Amino acid sequence: AEKLANVTILATGGTIAGSGASSTTTVGYTAATVGVERLIAAVPELAKVAQVKGEQVFQIASENMSDAYWLTLAKRVNVLLAQPDVDGIVITHGTDTLEETAYFLNLTVKSKKPVVLVGAMRPGTALSADGPINLYNAVLLAASQDAVGKGVLVAMNDQIHGARDVSKTNTSTPDSFKTPELGMLGYIQGNKPYFYHVSTRKHTADTEFDVSKIDTLPQVDIVYGYANVNPVALNALVAAGAKGIIHAGVGDGSLAAKVTPSLTAARKQGVLIVRASRVGQGIVARNGEANDDELDFVAADTLNPQKARILLMLALTRTSDSKQIQRMFYSY
Numbered sequence: 268a269e270k271l272a273n274v275t276i277l278a279t280g281g282t283i284a285g286s287g288a289s290s291t292t293t294v295g296y297t298a299a300t301v302g303v304e305r306l307i308a309a310v311p312e313l314a315k316v317a318q319v320k321g322e323q324v325f326q327i328a329s330e331n332m333s334d335a336y337w338l339t340l341a342k343r344v345n346v347l348l349a350q351p352d353v354d355g356i357v358i359t360h361g362t363d364t365l366e367e368t369a370y371f372l373n374l375t376v377k378s379k380k381p382v383v384l385v386g387a388m389r390p391g392t393a394l395s396a397d398g399p400i401n402l403y404n405a406v407l408l409a410a411s412q413d414a415v416g417k418g419v420l421v422a423m424n425d426q427i428h429g430a431r432d433v434s435k436t437n438t439s440t441p442d443s444f445k446t447p448e449l450g451m452l453g454y455i456q457g458n459k460p461y462f463y464h465v466s467t468r469k470h471t472a473d474t475e476f477d478v479s480k481i482d483t484l485p486q487v488d489i490v491y492g493y494a495n496v497n498p499v500a501l502n503a504l505v506a507a508g509a510k511g512i513i514h515a516g517v518g519d520g521s522l523a524a525k526v527t528p529s530l531t532a533a534r535k536q537g538v539l540i541v542r543a544s545r546v547g548q549g550i551v552a553r554n555g556e557a558n559d560d561e562l563d564f565v566a567a568d569t570l571n572p573q574k575a576r577i578l579l580m581l582a583l584t585r586t587s588d589s590k591q592i593q594r595m596f597y598s599y
């Protein structure tokens with residue numbers, strides 16, 4: 268018989284580790300209560316696809332995710348993947364910020380070995396809980412040679428998504444995770460992953476970011492665009508020390524006349540400004556809705572605001588040159 272791959276499950280909390288008062292409790296349950304050993308014990312089928320080890324890295328609802336937790340997690344993943352006796356990693360995670368953690372790791376993991384994030388939309392106590400099958404699929408994927416070199420992956424609802432482009436798209440349904448226009452990477456069916464797409468953007472072993480010696484990340488905040496917008500929140504964030512601002516603008520990254528002077532003033536003080544869009548799909552192009560060359564702003568391309576924030580934080584650990592940062596937004 269073939270030797271099974273060694274997969275380490277890093278548990279961080281979320282609804283996949285949640286429990287509710289009854290089998291019909293699908294909201295108002297408690298996230299992050301069940302430990303990694305119980306998650307593994309609930310799916311004995313895991314033993315057929317990998318040699319599984321569990322580690323509780325932290326235990327939080329993912330709305331409480333922070334830069335400090337990200338750094339802890341990325342460092343642990345890199346240490347484990349450098350070991351010859353670890354072939355792949357699964358990270359159990361709350362779904363609210365799962366796409367952000369996936370993208371953070373996509374830019375900071377220094378290995379081609381599979382890293383798969385997984386969560387659940389229903390707590391383990393619910394009827395038709397999705398956690399066990401999602402965990403099984405994630406371990407299967409992390410144990411697969413087919414997943415090597417594909418960047419950080421998300422396994423949810425029998426589908427494989429790439430970290431850069433996946434989003435949570437529904438507040439509660441099990442098919443919440445989608446890559447609407449750029450496309451998911453594949454499926455998991457009948458104990459096998461099937462891949463159809465790969466991202467053209469750089470990730471994992473090919474990135475220029477290194478968090479191994481970093482203990483904090485620069486403050487980057489997001490401001491939202493809307494009709495009748497005022498610059499009060501933006502001004503407050505800049506006054507509070509933001510080193511970068513993601514402007515989640517309307518449409519294709521348009522800037523309202525009432526907000527542009529505050530953005531321009533912030534840039535003159537050295538704050539990096541990235542124009543993104545609140546729309547969710549499509550390009551915010553350099554020198555499109557604004558003259559980025561003149562304003563010295565950066566265009567987010569297709570990254571959503573929360574992922575643009577992650578790239579800008581990591582970019583600022585390397586450079587404060589806006590042209591270099593624009594290059595990164597077209598590379599990652």
Ligand SMILES: NC(=O)C[C@H](N)C(=O)O
Nearest residue numbers: 281282328329361362363
């Ligand atoms: N489905 C979930 O996991 C939601 C939960 N609030 C979390 O992100 O931790």
